[in-house]
Amino acid sequence: MFSMAATAYLTGLGSYLPGEPVENDQVASRLGGVDRRTEAIRRRIQRANGIRLRHYAMDSDGRTTELNEELAVKALTAALADRGIGAEQLGMLACATTQGDLLVPGFASMVHGRLGGGPMQVLTATGVCASSIAALDAAVAKVRLGDHARAAVVGSELSSRWLHQRRFTGVADHLDAHFLRWMLSDGAGAAIVEMQPRPDRPSLRVDWVRQVSLAHEHDVCMRAGLAGSELVAGQTWQDYDDVATAEREGLLQIRQETSVLGALAEAGLRQFEDLVDLGLIDLRRLDHVICHYSTNAFRDVVFDALRTRVPGLDEDRWFSNLETRGNTGAASIFVALEEAWRTGRLQPGQTVLLAVPESGRFSFGFAHLTVVAPRTPRRSPRSHG
Amino acid sequence: MTATTSTSLSGYAPPARDTRPLPERLDEVWADLERRLADVPILRALAAGDVTLEDYHRLLHNLRQQVVDGSLWIARAASNFDVEHFDLRSAAMAHAQEEHRDHLLLQRDYLAIGGSLQELRAGRKNIGSQALSGYMFSIASGPNPVAALGAMFVIEGLGAQKAGEWGRRFADVLGLADSQVHFMIYHAEADVEHTGTMEGFLTSDRLDADAQDAIVSCARVVARLYVMQLTELDEI
Incomplete structure (x- = not known):
């Protein structure tokens, strides 16, 4: 005999990494940045971060090959297949990303539109890495409340389009934009959340x-859309005369203190x-x-x-x-x-x-x-x- | 009235009229029902903690097909009480109104555990539900269907004393949220009130011996058919 409170289980997992794995020395063939100084920075950062292989939804001409929402849907499809169910059985879709393909609407609406299935609750958790856990938390909570029998969670990123040389050429030079440029890459991972464990496998x-x-005691340290480290009304990337000016000043780079x-x-x-x-x-x-x-x-x-x-x-x-x-x-x-x-x-x-x-x-x-x-x-x- | 004691040559004696007070006779019906419920396979499995979500899903699916008609026979009974039975008519009308939306509670539980609304609505009564529903409409269709109090005694009793216990047990064993066992738990609360109202009628002295017999017989039939409904899951 066993007894338990309302519980949620991860019953299927899937991931999708676009294209072939890219080795350290091939990274510049996707993101550009082949001048001697940039190359020296790249090598130093790659040595420090220890990454040997990564994937980009970007071809060798620097063209984006897939949408972020496509990466998300491929990971979700893999997770659904792992569980052996279809999207029409989902009651909720929680999506985490740093930046969707569009400024408006929310990423989860676009992912749902591409994924299909039936009517479902959607949630977009924006943030950075920990938005994955925020999306997971929401799906788990709603399943535990009994509002949905099944939910899906996906974390998806297509950062390469922010890291390409065209975001750097002619832009005010900020060394702190290089740390993430040679670290971030593209991919998606998804999980199916259910109210019961799956019957056939663990x-x-x-x-x-x-x-x-802990934002109450720390300044923002990884950001895009801001010139310095002080956030002042009228000076975010959305407040410039035109976005091109904001970009030239480095506001469309992801920077890390x-x-x-x-x-x-x-x-x-x-x-x-x-x-x-x-x-x-x-x-x-x-x-x-x-x-x-x-x-x-x-x-x-x-x-x-x-x-x-x-x-x-x-x-x-x-x-x-x-x-x-x-x-x-x-x-x-x-x-x-x-x-x-x-x-x-x-x-x-x-x-x-x-x-x-x-x-x-x-x-x-x-x-x-x-x-x-x-x-x-x-x-x-x-x-x- | 007392039972006749003359015995035929074969030794067979037809059942004599039971002269015990109505509450005592109904208690006996209830005790017998409880024994029969203990042998219903899904309830035995539930007691043993050996049920799956599929079992709960199946039970809700089967119950719904009868619950969706629950208020209809009560409403029909209400329409057949003449003015001499005005209080029973009032009570039945109020009760039909209360029961009218019960299947929506069940429906929400069903969806919350991942069931499909389309499948639920396309469902048919199992053979036990067909017998139960057919019998109730037949009882409710006669003039002044006082016997229906016997059906209420059983059905409301199940709601008040059993449904909550089953709901909590399913929740416990399967790890279900409140919103997934709402129908059974709600019944436990609402039907306690209903049974209170009904006790008043059943203990009033205006029920003559024939009415009392009809109530007891109806209760016994409904008890058997309810057990059949719970036993013959998916048998249509």
Whole structure:
């Protein structure tokens, strides 16, 4: 006999990475930037972030080959196929992205239009990496409330169009725009959320989801649309005489204040410790950590810090595919979870912590999952028919 | 009136009139119903915690096909009470009004667990529901259908004492949200009020012996047919 509160399960996962994997030395063939100085910056940043392969929805002429909403739909279609259901069975679609294809309307409306299915609730979570967890949280909450039996979540990014040389040529030079230029890439990852575990294969029970912003005590540090670091009325990218002027001044570049990244890692560790203190994470029963981080430098900082707190935490329990899939922002946590799931790392009974720090203005998303085996009915389903 | 005791040569004696007070006789009907319910396969599985979402889905689908007609026979009974039974007419009209929208509650639960509205609406009564519904319309169609109080006793009793228990058990076993077991839980609350009103009629002294017998017989038939409805799931 078992008994439980209303619970949500991840029952299908899918990801989509456009085109062929692109190696470090081929990156300039997509994004441009072949002058000696740019190349030196690229090499330095690539060495630091540890990424070896990534994908771009961009051809060697710098043309965008797919829409962001197409990436999202392909990941969703893969997740639906993994679960063996169709879009018409979804009650809700929650989409996370940094920037959809359009300024208006919301990304989720466009993704729903392309995906099809029936009438459904849509939610667009914009932000950066942790918007993935915000979208997951919303879908899980609505399923747990009983408002929907099935929902889908997708994180999707098409940042290459922001990173191409045409966003840099003739634009005021900002070194802090290069950090993300050689780090971000394109892709999408999706999950199906249901009120019941799937009957045929293991599922991931969502034990809890937490998201927290520390913007009340930190300035914005990863941003686009702003000239300096001070936000003043009349001076955002939408307030210039024309957008071309805003672009020439660098407002359409994604910039990162790198000096605060150490503080971000520290703040993330404090959030983790709070979750341990609250009893939401039991260090003795934490089997896997899937952490999104932008560069391998943070992996080492965070991993060393965790190892002092989690006895016996070894590399086997730590999973990231940053090096081979790139940093796909809001998609990355689902892209990593999908790979860990598909390759059989996660076994029934084990627990998984998803951790997504977001530098934007210091926010953090966490989710705790438990792998559950399918229920085995003790009688045939129709024995009372 | 007392039972005759003369015995035929074969030793067979036809059933004698039961002279016990009505509440006592109905309690016996209820106790018998509870024993029969304990043997209904889906309820046995539920008690054992051995049900799937598919079972709950199936149960709602089957119940709906009868629930959607629930207020109709009550309304018909109301229309057949003459002015001498004005209070029963009032009560039946009010009750029909209350029951009228019940199937919408069930429908919301059904959608909330991922069921299709189209499939629910296209459903047909199982053989138990057909028998139950047919019987109720037949009872309600006669003049002054006092016997229908027996049906109310069983059906409202199930709502007040059993539906809530089943709903909570399904929620517990399957991890369902409140909004997915609303129909069963709501019934437990609303039907407690209805049974209170009905107790008044059943204990009033204006029910003569024939009326009391008719009520008990109707209750017994409805109890059997309700069990049949729950047993013959998907059998149409």
